[in-house]
Amino acid sequence: MEKRSTLDPEDWGKFRQDAHRMLDDIIDYVEHIRERPVWRPIPEEARAQFGEPLPEGAASLESVHEIFMRAVLPYAAGNVHPGFMGWVHGGGTPVGMLADMLAAGMNANLGGRDQMPIEVEKQVLKWVRALFGFPETASGLFVTGTSMANYIALLVARTARFGSRVRTEGVGEAHLAAYASSSAHGSIAQSFDLAGMGMDMLRIVPVNERFEMDLDALEAMVVEDKKAGVQPFFVAGTAGTVNTGAVDDLDGIADCAKRHGLWFHVDGALGALGMLSPDVAQRLSGIERADSIAFDFHKWGQVPYDAGFILVKNGELHFRTFESNQSYLRRESRALAAGSPWPCDFGPDLSRGFRALKTWFTIKVFGSKKLGEAISGTCEVANYLERRINQEDRLELLAPVSLNIVCFRYRCDESDRVNAEIVARLQESGIAAPSTTTLNGMLAIRAAIVNHRTRIEDIDAFVEAALQIGNALTRDEHGQ
Numbered sequence: 001m002e003k004r005s006t007l008d009p010e011d012w013g014k015f016r017q018d019a020h021r022m023l024d025d026i027i028d029y030v031e032h033i034r035e036r037p038v039w040r041p042i043p044e045e046a047r048a049q050f051g052e053p054l055p056e057g058a059a060s061l062e063s064v065h066e067i068f069m070r071a072v073l074p075y076a077a078g079n080v081h082p083g084f085m086g087w088v089h090g091g092g093t094p095v096g097m098l099a100d101m102l103a104a105g106m107n108a109n110l111g112g113r114d115q116m117p118i119e120v121e122k123q124v125l126k127w128v129r130a131l132f133g134f135p136e137t138a139s140g141l142f143v144t145g146t147s148m149a150n151y152i153a154l155l156v157a158r159t160a161r162f163g164s165r166v167r168t169e170g171v172g173e174a175h176l177a178a179y180a181s182s183s184a185h186g187s188i189a190q191s192f193d194l195a196g197m198g199m200d201m202l203r204i205v206p207v208n209e210r211f212e213m214d215l216d217a218l219e220a221m222v223v224e225d226k227k228a229g230v231q232p233f234f235v236a237g238t239a240g241t242v243n244t245g246a247v248d249d250l251d252g253i254a255d256c257a258k259r260h261g262l263w264f265h266v267d268g269a270l271g272a273l274g275m276l277s278p279d280v281a282q283r284l285s286g287i288e289r290a291d292s293i294a295f296d297f298h299k300w301g302q303v304p305y306d307a308g309f310i311l312v313k314n315g316e317l318h319f320r321t322f323e324s325n326q327s328y329l330r331r332e333s334r335a336l337a338a339g340s341p342w343p344c345d346f347g348p349d350l351s352r353g354f355r356a357l358k359t360w361f362t363i364k365v366f367g368s369k370k371l372g373e374a375i376s377g378t379c380e381v382a383n384y385l386e387r388r389i390n391q392e393d394r395l396e397l398l399a400p401v402s403l404n405i406v407c408f409r410y411r412c413d414e415s416d417r418v419n420a421e422i423v424a425r426l427q428e429s430g431i432a433a434p435s436t437t438t439l440n441g442m443l444a445i446r447a448a449i450v451n452h453r454t455r456i457e458d459i460d461a462f463v464e465a466a467l468q469i470g471n472a473l474t475r476d477e478h479g480q
């Protein structure tokens with residue numbers, strides 16, 4: 001009998017040895033992450049490893065892993081590290097890492113069919129409904145992240161306005177208007193672009209001194225559009241803006257949406273999971289009134305990338321927005337093709353990974369209370385950074401600290417240039433990795449405290465290094 005070629009190991013014992021070594025290496029990496037720099041520049045010889053042509057021959061698993069350890073792992077962005085503060089990235093957990101390994105071994109496609117992995121996703125949906133006070137008829141779906149979740153919410157809102165016929169007929173000559181604050185994430189505007197509805201139809205609402213949506217301005221813009229013959233239909237509030245962590249007045253936006261018949265969506269990429277923390281949840285009053293909520297488990301939920309989620313209050317509308325009658329997706333009342341509706345009936349993806357497993361593991365292993373405490377802890381660390389800044393004459397806070405993002409600058413001449421240089425040198429030092437943003441025309445050093453590993457001593461090291469770099473730069477400026 002001819003032996004057929006396979007991609008399974010020829011020697012399972014050797015493979016098991018290699019696998020155990022790989023697991024030990026990555027566990028060592030996370031366990032000893034504090035001993036490593038947050039980030040380090042990529043040397044050219046490491047980049048050159050990835051300029052090779054398509055390999056024709058085979059290589060041993062051991063040799064390929066050695067390349068990973070030498071040329072990939074040391075040069076990651078660093079969001080596992082407690083000193084990573086630059087962007088709103090979660091730190092992940094070893095528990096989630098192991099769950100992701102199990103999911104990869106199953107190689108489940110959660111597009112549809114009657115399989116237990118979909119039941120795991122449904123379990124997470126039940127938990128999420130309860131967390132946000134949504135009804136049992138609410139629907140939900142794991143997606144790559146909030147950018148995709150925002151897009152799905154817009155499409156469901158479009159169905160709510162026009163019915164299912166919009167999928168075949170489009171919006172026609174209708175002039176639709178939507179509203180989001182100037183602090184809203186760019187994916188809101190991108191969703192309008194992708195939906196063919198025109199980014200110009202997204203009205204940018206100014207913010208107040210706390211960088212929250214100005215509700216008086218929102219009301220005035222909606223009224224003005226109505227008078228001009230435009231149809232307002234969608235408003236997006238933000239629970240934790242990407243720049244400053246500000247939380248819009250969600251109750252106030254909900255009231256406006258109710259008065260004018262708007263779909264009320266909440267972009268909660270950063271802050272929605274604050275509902276797990278009693279002290280943060282009170283800031284999110286009104287989120288339960290939303291028609292849809294987009295958020296990421298891979299941020300404050302500390303689930304490994306990627307694990308975004310869209311929750312829709314009206315599950316029937318959600319289903320009508322994406323249901324498909326393709327013959328190859330025929331549903332049956334029994335056997336593997338049972339279990340309708342399938343996840344592919346609630347979003348654009350037919351091929352879907354088992355994101356739910358690492359999320360389920362994280363929630364089951366840690367519990368909602370401990371996850372909420374981790375969320376509160378990042379806010380406490382951010383508040384400590386705020387106090388440190390206020391204690392230093394050379395530093396200036398540039399925005400109120402609402403949740404866990406702190407924006408400040410080093411006071412000096414040529415402030416924008418100096419602060420940009422401080423951030424670059426901090427990143428290159430490996431001590432801390434903040435980022436920059438612009439607030440009221442000024443460049444700010446932005447620290448997003450999302451990682452559950454970040455502690456007070458990490459903040460002290462960050463502040464002291466920023467001050468030292470700033471002092472050195474300004475001495476150079478004045479020839480001292």
